[in-house]
Amino acid sequence: MSLTVSQLVSDAGRRISPTNPSDSRDILGAVGDSARRLLSLITPKDLSKRVEIENALYDQVYRFNCPEDLDSKNIMQWYRLNQNHNTDTFYHPMRQVTNRRFDEHKVNDKNLFTVEWQSGVKFLKVSDFQGNNPGQTIHKMESITENGTWNVFGNVVNLTTDNLTYIAGAGSLRVDVNVSSNTGGIENFTLTPVDISEYLTVGKVFTWVYIPNLNQLQTITLDLFSAAGDYYSITVNSPHDTNQFQLGWNLVGFPLDTRFMTTVGTPNPADINHIKLTLVTNGTLLMNSVRFDNIVLRKGAVYGIQYVSDYMFHDAQTGLWKSIPTDPSDIIHIDNEVYNVLVSNLAVVLGEELFTGNKTEVNMLRLEKWLDKDTKEYKKKNKEEFMDEQQFYDNSSAKFGYYNGGYSDNDHHERI
Helix, strand or coil: CCCEHHHHHHHHHHHHHHCCCCCCCHHHHHHHHHHHHHHHHCCCCEEEHHHHHHCCCCCCEEECCCCCCCCCCEEEEEEEEECCCEHHHHHCCCCCCHHHHHHHHHHCCCCCEEEEEECCCCEEEEECCCCCCCEEEEECCCCCCCCCCCEEEECCEEEEEEECCCCCCCCCEEECCCCCCCCHHHHHHHCCCCCCCCHCCCCCEEEEEEEEECCCEEEEEEEEEEEECCCEEECCCCCCCCCCCEEEEEEEEEEECCCCCEECCCCCCEEEEEEEEEECCCCCEEEEEEEEEEEEEEECCEEEEECCCCCCECCCCCCCCCCCCCCCCCCEEECCHHHHHHHHHHHHHHHHHCCCCCCCHHHHHHHHHHHHHHHHHHHHHEEEEECCCEEEEECCCCCCCCCCCCCCCEEEEECC
């Protein structure tokens, strides 16, 4: 059923009559508030969406872009796109865990996931999928002279090894970026040859970059050479797992895909022996202690998730989905039972704002009973699928413990 925000306001208005919804200071804000309250009570499958995750998931890479409208409590299933199978049907079921448990067990346990916020940015964390293929290391970046020699160019200076701050191995490469220009980087002309043939079109090159200042770095370019005039070039303007560079360590992914990669000359993918990373900055602020660590190749597999979206309103003009309506003509795509709960929520929101006088308490009690009735009616007729966040137990059944194999296979639940 498709109705408009205007119709919703009219239907809620009859429940608060003779009070008029037009007296609200912000009727569209009240509608958005009622939608948020509805989603805290029920998770209607009417708002279900399926999306791909980062186009692919990669072994030993744990963080991925997260859909803006995803709520961690409303994930219904993971599935593999090329077979369209729920992941419960192969390998081992997906399990949603707390952030702490994910970080403790992401290396040894497969098919774990969680949703995390960091510096105001939301992203998914997913452990290795059982059955995926591991990749290979291009360079560990823990020594200037091991596996070829690293050099700096442009406005990048003071190359040294950092054995204190690093992601993997025993160290990272640290440089300073000055304001003599806005372009510079690091380069290795004598790398042990690497064969990237099997990763073309289906893989990514990943590296970690530590950024000490916000709003200075514009782009990072990776060039992979087989000879001086023959190379692949990939430029990115954000990390792999978020849409903007963050203060501190950033996981940067360079897709080996012709849609994003420029081919210069005739590079031989079986003989990549020269690698260059170029930073383009604003050139207005010194960036001391920029670090690079661990360049690796990973082959992806395409997965997706199905979840109940937080976006309930559909713009009739642009087609965009949103969590708060911006026009009375915005469309609501939900069935009758969900719509009844939404009407009841909006009536309560408007009653809280507009009711006055000695009958306020009686009138609010009437609206809240109506909301309770509509909510119970919906839950009686509909089972809400979701993947519950799991807790771990140790051998003594003490809460918050963990032991190997302590998961239950019954990870997919239904709310009654």
